[in-house]
Every structure is written in structure tokens, then in C-alpha cells.
Amino acid sequence: MNIREFIDSLTPEQIEEGNKRQLEENRKVYEEFKAAYKKGICSLCTQPLDFFEESNPCFHWFLKPKGIKKKHFEKYLVQPIGFFQFDSYIRWIANLEVPLKNINDLKDEMNPAKITEYTVRYKNIEWSINIGKTDRQGHSNSKNADFPHFHLQMTVDGYVFLKFNDFHIPLSDQDVFMFRLVEEASDKVLWKNTYGAGMSILEDEEFLEEVDSLMKRTDDWDNAPFHTSTLIQMPEGETMSEETLENLFNESKETGTPVRHLIKRYYPQASIVTELRPGNSVPEISSRNKRK
Ligand SMILES: [Zn+2]
Numbered sequence: 411m412n413i414r415e416f417i418d419s420l421t422p423e424q425i426e427e428g429n430k431r432q433l434e435e436n437r438k439v440y441e442e443f444k445a446a447y448k449k450g451i452c453s454l455c456t457q458p459l460d461f462f463e464e465s466n467p468c469f470h471w472f473l474k475p476k477g478i479k480k481k482h483f484e485k486y487l488v489q490p491i492g493f494f495q496f497d498s499y500i501r502w503i504a505n506l507e508v509p510l511k512n513i514n515d516l517k518d519e520m521n522p523a524k525i526t527e528y529t530v531r532y533k534n535i536e537w538s539i540n541i542g543k544t545d546r547q548g549h550s551n552s553k554n555a556d557f558p559h560f561h562l563q564m565t566v567d568g569y570v571f572l573k574f575n576d577f578h579i580p581l582s583d584q585d586v587f588m589f590r591l592v593e594e595a596s597d598k599v600l601w602k603n604t605y606g607a608g609m610s611i612l613e614d615e616e617f618l619e620e621v622d623s624l625m626k627r628t629d630d631w632d633n634a635p636f637h638t639s640t641l642i643q644m645p646e647g648e649t650m651s652e653e654t655l656e657n658l659f660n661e662s663k664e665t666g667t668p669v670r671h672l673i674k675r676y677y678p679q680a681s682i683v684t685e686l687r688p689g690n691s692v693p694e695i696s697s698r699n700k701r702k
């Protein structure tokens with residue numbers, strides 16, 4: 411049976427049951443991860459996050475524990491590490507530092523020829539993932555990369571520590587299956603990370619209103635996760651009073667509620683159009699092949 415037939419053969423009840431189980435499982439793993447993180451411990455290997463043991467490779471090595479060198483990754487990254495688990499690990503830890511703005515996974519900024527390309531920041535570290543179509547298949551004319559793999563760049567304080575071309579990190583059988591699912595049944599399978607959401611939340615219609623309703627104003631422009639600009643229009647012939655506007659701006663300053671949310675209360679007849687954009691502090695996607 412191919413993947414498509416398998417997906418189509420599932421009943422709505424089986425899908426709901428499967429999703430429910432998956433969400434519950436994710437929640438459990440995430441809660442353990444978060445509780446350990448708060449104690450400075452890695453939930454996977456139970457060692458301190460800033461410590462490493464050569465014989466015990468783990469995702470927390472990517473946090474650059476004291477003394478770790480590139481050569482330690484050379485042995486580690488010849489085996490599959492589980493791409494989707496790794497993806498969760500870096501997204502979760504990034505969101506525990508600051509929600510959303512550490513993760514630039516905007517489709518709009520990705521190279522459309524790639525399967526995926528995104529950048530995740532945690533403190534002074536940035537990881538950039540890069541998977542092209544020939545990476546997923548394996549480079550057929552290459553001796554050391556003719557298997558499905560992904561590429562990773564890691565920078566520390568802006569300096570490259572691991573280069574995209576340093577490693578062809580093998581995809582596991584489960585990874586290959588997941589990528590096939592997402593591709594061959596894209597109408598039914600969504601690759602979504604419950605606790606690992608990034609800026610691509612702005613590209614998700616379902617969440618836009620919710621995101622907007624949770625927003626607070628700030629004068630710290632450089633650190634804001636989002637920038638918004640709003641166009642407010644009154645029906646023809648009507649105007650807003652200067653005094654009301656002044657009160658409104660003051661109230662916004664005092665309470666942190668954006669002006670656009672307050673305006674509805676005073677002028678329900680006004681039409682309000684808001685544009686949400688990623689803020690200045692969101693990392694750029696570090697691309698493997700430079701684009702013009
Ligand atoms: Zn660990």
C-alpha cells in the first residue's frame with residue numbers, strides 16, 4: 411500500500427484518536443523538557459546542559475557545552491539523529507527563552523526550491539536547517555552523500571561553528587516516511603509543532619486574529635517580535651475628535667493595549683486594517699545558496 415492509500419483508508423475516528431494520542435504524548439514530553447530546562451538539565455540524557463561526555467552524544471551538544479569542539483560532532487553526525495526530534499528540541503528551547511521571535515520559519519522568506527529552510531536562535535547561538543530536494547533523495551553522484559540527509563549550520567556569537575557543508579546528517583527511516591507523508595498527502599497531513607511555533611504563525615490565517623488579540627504595545631521597538639501598522643478609516647463625512655484620540659493614546663500608553671484595539675470602543679463604525687510583520691529582532695534565514 412502506498413502512503414496516499416494508507417492515509418485515505420483511515421476513518422475520521424481513527425484520525426481523531428491518533429491526533430489525540432499524539433498531542434497528549436507531545437504534551438508529556440514537552441512538560442518534562444520544560445521542567446528539566448528550568449533546572450539547567452537536559453531531559454533526554456539527564457546531564458547538565460553545559461556539560462558533555464564524549465561517549466554520550468545528545469541534542470544538548472548543540473547548545474555548545476563547555477569544551478565541545480567540531481571534532482566531537484564528526485562521530486556523532488554520521489548516524490541519523492532524528493530530524494523531527496531535533497527540530498522540536500531547538501524550537502522548544504528557543505521558545506523557552508523568548509516565544510516566537512527566535513524562530514524564522516516564514517515561508518515567504520524561504521527559497522521556494524527547497525523542501526525547507528529556516529533559522530532558530532537561542533541566546534548567542536543560531537541553527538539554520540537546509541533541506542533541498544536532492545538532499546532528501548541523496549546526491550546520486552556523490553560518494554559520501556548518496557543517502558537522504560539534511561544540512562545544518564550553527565553559529566555562535568555570529569561566527570560559524572558548523573558549516574552547512576561540514577556534514578550530511580542522515581535522515582532516519584522515520585524522517586523519510588514523515589517527509590513523504592507531508593509531501594504525498596499534503597491535504598491531510600500538516601507538519602506542525604505545538605510548542606515550537608515560529609514567525610510562520612503570521613502566515614496561518616487561523617491564528618492571525620488570536621495573535622493580534624494577544625498583542626501589547628511596547629516602546630522597545632528593537633526587541634518586539636512583531637511590527638504592526640494600522641490604517642483606520644471613518645465612514646465618509648465623519649471624523650474623530652482630537653480630544654478622544656488624545657485620551658485613547660494615553661490609555662494605550664498606560665495599559666499597553668494597542669490603540670487599534672481601543673478604537674473599536676469609541677468608534678465602532680471605523681474600518682480598521684492592520685498589517686502584522688516580523689519585528690527587527692527576528693533572525694534572518696541563513697541560506698545555503700546565496701540568492702540575489
Ligand atoms: Zn542531553
Ligand SMILES: [Zn+2]
Binds near residue numbers: 578
Ligand atoms: Zn546535501
